[in-house]
Amino acid sequence: MPIPLIAAALSAIAPQLAQKGLDLLSGVFRGAADKGVDEITQLIHDKTGIDINDVADNKLTESQWTQLKQFEFDYQGKLLAFRQQSDANDLERERIAAADRGSARDMQKAAIASDDPFVRRFIYIYASVLTLLTFLFIFWAAFIHQYTADNKESARVIDTVLGFLLGVSLSAIIQFFFGSSQGSRAKDQRIAQLTQAVADRDADGSKP
Structure with a gap:
């Protein structure tokens, strides 16, 4: 029976x-849950009988940790291949996102x-x-709307809309308009790292 990976534990x-x-x-489980994970x-x-979800709650015994270390050693080739493919996929997603932002700005230039x-x-x-309406809604939700026990459902709707x-x-x-300076720098660094990782992998693969 397949072992489901609990998203909350990932x-x-x-x-x-x-x-x-x-x-x-650790690198395998740093991303989102997908078919490869x-x-x-x-x-x-x-191979070990270990439910990886138990790792999140630190429920493994020392013997089980030893088994995991042996598993990592025995299947390092498969794990490395998975990491490389995952890095390549991340790079492609970042490139698509960057191209999408670039297209939007090109349209604005036109x-x-x-x-x-x-x-x-x-x-x-x-x-x-949109910005004005957002702040008006925030002001209304914070200072004008009356929250009572009878309108709990409306409060949930307000929370959803605010979010x-x-x-x-x-x-x-x-x-x-302003970019996300820290986020943009982090993404640029990530793209550079992934590009270098893929280039290194291709270079290693081309060696006789």
């Missing part, structure tokens, strides 16, 4: 593995060059209206 698995010196396995999870269970004043100013009008406005709409506007 973020805690990698640090626990790293603390025990299982860096290769599920396959490694199942392989660990088949709009600025338009003779139609509405076209030139549309993005600014749209962003201003969307702040986490998606307003965040997207800020990033579009």
Whole structure:
């Protein structure tokens, strides 16, 4: 029977593995759960009998940790191949995201060059209206709306709308106009690292 990987436990698995010196396995579980991670999870269970979800709660015995270390040693080739493929996929996703942002900015440059004043100013009008409505909604939710025991459902709706406005709409506007300095630097560094990793892998593969 396949061993399901609990999404809530995934973020805690990698640090626990790293603390025990299982860096290769730790890297496998640092990303999002996908088919490849599920396959490694199942392989660990088949070969050692260990449910990787127990790592998140630090439930493994010393004997089981020893088994995991032996598993990492025995299957390091498979784990390395998985990491390399995962890095390549991450690089491609970052490239697609960067191209998408570039296309949006190119479109805005073309709009600025338009003779139609509405076209030139549309993005600014749209962003201003959305930002104003967001802050008006925040003000209403914080200072005007009456929260009572009878309208708990409406409070949940307000929470959802606030989360969307702040986490998606307003965040997207800020990033579009001003960028996310720290996030952009981190992504640029990540792209450079992944590009170098893929280049090193290709160079190693081309050696006789």
